[in-house]
Amino acid sequence: MTANRVELQRIMASLQSSGLTVEAVEDGALIQHGESRVALFAENDPQGGVIVRLHLDLELYVEEDSLPDILMGMNLMNQGLDYGALNLDPVEPEEVDPDEEAPLLFAVLGRSVLWLRDLSAGELERLTEHLRRFEAEVTGAVESTLHGPKGISA
Template identity: 80%
Template sequence: MTVPQTELQRIVASLQQSGLTVEPVEDGALIRSGETRVALFAEAEPQGGVIVRLHLDLELFVEEDSLPDILMGMNLLNQGLDYGALNLDPVETEDEEEDDDAPVTFAVLGRSVLWLQDLGPLELDRLREHLRRFEAEVTEAVERTLHGSRGMSA
């Protein structure tokens, strides 16, 4: 008797078979493409299908006092993204317990959510294409902004 694979295990196996470097981690998987690492999480949807969440750590950090300008810039960037969105997540530091007045730092992350009808070959191909375009689109938008004449400053 074989043990049925979870949605995540089936997705990881499919991505590995297609040539991607995928490493299972805790409750998800890490997909490496050059310097880029995309975290992938999958769970069965109660009404059917599978929800896949993608997280791209851009290694950009923003101080609390820069938030108004950064939020306006991120809003403009998000309007041009089709396969994901930029979000801010507070970064927890070990010093937080000691100094409640210290400014909060936020990490800039790319995030995307994709619903797959099933884990058949067509839907897994759609996931691979979504993953490729998500990574390329978010990375390109951020690099263009940071290296352009009027970039985000953090």
């Protein structure tokens, strides 16, 4: 069940007024924050309030044979994240050649969920702050791991 379109419009307007670039997409919004683009989806909580889901595509891809090392590294990074978590999503191959077996590929995504009691100014401000911290925390953790002294290899 998706949130009422009016509620999503209120969330988008609030984010725009806080200085973020917001674009409507099919069933949610795309928020531009610096170099990052965070997808936002909202749905009504049957018990009241609104559940907001944030997805950050990090444009990192992992092949199946690297999964054990990557999963261990992601688990360690997730322990230090307060506003989100790193997840793997399988990537559908664009072109499938029936004669060749393509390796399974996974995208590394940042994800976060926030429950808003209502769409009051205070709750919308909390969402804006959560969004900023989520994006900064996830990209910072990945960048420091990739470019740090020990780095990870995928």
